[in-house]
Structure formats: structure tokens, C-alpha cells
Amino acid sequence: LAKTTQPISMDSYEGQEVNITCSHNNIATNDYITWYQQFPSQGPRFIIQGYKTKVTNEVASLFIPADRKSSTLSLPRVSLSDTAVYYCLVGINTGTASKLTFGTGTRLQVTL
Amino acid sequence: EAGVAQSPRYKIIEKRQSVAFWCNPISGHATLYWYQQILGQGPKLLIQFQNNGVVDDSQLPKDRFSAERLKGVDSTLKIQPAKLEDSAVYLCASSLAGGLNSGNTIYFGEGSWLTVV
Numbered sequence: 299l300a301k302t303t304q305p306i307s308m309d310s311y312e313g314q315e316v317n318i319t320c321s322h323n324n325i326a327t328n329d330y331i332t333w334y335q336q337f338p339s340q341g342p343r344f345i346i347q348g349y350k351t352k353v354t355n356e357v358a359s360l361f362i363p364a365d366r367k368s369s370t371l372s373l374p375r376v377s378l379s380d381t382a383v384y385y386c387l388v389g390i391n392t393g394t395a396s397k398l399t400f401g402t403g404t405r406l407q408v409t410l
Numbered sequence: 411e412a413g414v415a416q417s418p419r420y421k422i423i424e425k426r427q428s429v430a431f432w433c434n435p436i437s438g439h440a441t442l443y444w445y446q447q448i449l450g451q452g453p454k455l456l457i458q459f460q461n462n463g464v465v466d467d468s469q470l471p472k473d474r475f476s477a478e479r480l481k482g483v484d485s486t487l488k489i490q491p492a493k494l495e496d497s498a499v500y501l502c503a504s505s506l507a508g509g510l511n512s513g514n515t516i517y518f519g520e521g522s523w524l525t526v527v
Contacts, residue, residue, distance in 0.1 A: 329510040334518070341414075341501050341518035342453065349513070385452055389510045396509055397466075398443075398516075400452035 302401040320386035326396035329389030414519035428490035435504030445501040
């Protein structure tokens with residue numbers, strides 16, 4: 299099963315924009331891409347979801363190129379409270395079905 | 411709207427003992443998932459239910475893990491006998507439908523933390 303990969307960690311200063319990319323070469327044709335935020339001792343929290351091009355909500359933007367083999371979560375003007383682990387979730391084509399697969403996770407550390 | 415409820419939140423047991431976790435999904439959600447998340451790793455799907463039927467249990471260690479969703483609402487995940495490597499967070503999630511097509515969104519509970527000593 300192809301791995302869904304993300305950078306292990308990223309550091310940012312408060313107020314900067316942060317972009318986290320997820321690589322998913324074998325994404326299932328009809329499946330959306332979902333991003334989650336996870337704090338210690340909590341379950342993953344839904345951030346944003348998209349199929350292609352660009353999606354924006356009140357907390358983030360999601361950029362998906364035409365080939366859909368990657369996606370980029372963009373967090374505008376991060377604050378200390380955005381320090382967390384971020385995961386993408388995609389359906390990976392296994393040949394017989396779409397298998398839900400989390401990315402490897404990116405630990406974002408925001409400092410003053 | 412109430413989220414996905416899980417209990418207990420924390421459990422410590424000795425190896426070879428048994429443990430059970432309970433999950434109540436968001437009202438109206440037909441699909442229920444159990445994930446295992448080992449410290450420092452992403453969640454791994456153990457089992458997926460559609461109503462009271464199993465859709466995918468390919469990664470469930472069936473010699474020691476079992477799960478049921480008898481009435482198509484709440485679900486129980488059991489481990490018997492537990493091993494040290496079962497120490498993890500067990501996350502329950504639910505969605506209106508299965509998979510990620512058509513913008514279906516999966517929502518997670520806070521998790522049940524298991525420590526096997």
C-alpha cells in the first residue's frame with residue numbers, strides 16, 4: 299500500500315503563514331482529501347476538505363493540483379494555539395477498493 | 411450537535427487481561443470506524459461498520475480483537491487477551507456514509523487511552 303507522506307515537523311513564528319503538504323500518489327479517483335488537527339490527549343479534529351483546486355474556510359485553505367497526487371494545507375497567520383500535529387486523510391486505490399489512509403503526520407511548533 | 415462519545419477515557423490493565431471500549435456515534439451516522447493510534451504515529455483503521463455490517467476488518471488482529479455494532483448504533487471494541495504492544499489510543503469515528511467520496515466527512519471522538527503493563 300502506497301504511503302501517504304508528510305514532513306515530520308515544521309517550525310513557525312506566530313503571525314506567519316504555514317503550508318503543509320501531503321503526497322498521495324495513488325489517491326482514489328472519487329475520494330475527497332481531508333485534513334485534521336490533533337492536540338495531545340485529544341482525537342483528530344476536522345479542519346477542511348476538498349476534491350480539487352482550492353477550498354477555503356474560516357480557518358484554513360486547501361490547495362489541490364489537477365493531478366491530485368498531493369495537497370497543501372495553508373494556515374494563515376498561525377498563533378501559539380495552532381501548535382499541534384496535522385494529518386491528511388485520503389482514500390488510496392488498492393485495486394479492489396478505496397482504503398482510508400492517514401498521512402504520516404506533521405508536528406507544527408509555533409513560537410513567539 | 412453531540413459529537414462521537416467514547417468511554418472509558420483511560421484504562422490501565424495487566425497483560426493477558428481483557429478490556430472493552432464503547433462508542434456512541436453522531437446521531438444518524440450509518441458508518442462507524444475504530445482506529446488504533448500508537449504514540450507518535452497516525453491512526454490505523456481497525457474496523458469499519460456500515461450500519462451493523464462489517465465493511466473492512468482487514469487490519470483487525472482477530473485472534474485477540476473483536477468488535478460489534480449489533481443494533482447499528484453504538485459499538486464495542488474488545489481486546490482479549492491484551493499484549494504490551496496494544497498500548498495505544500483507540501479512536502472511534504463516524505460519518506453519514508462510508509469512505510471519502512462525495513465530500514463525506516469523518517468525525518472523531520476523544521479516544522480511549524489504553525496502557526498495558
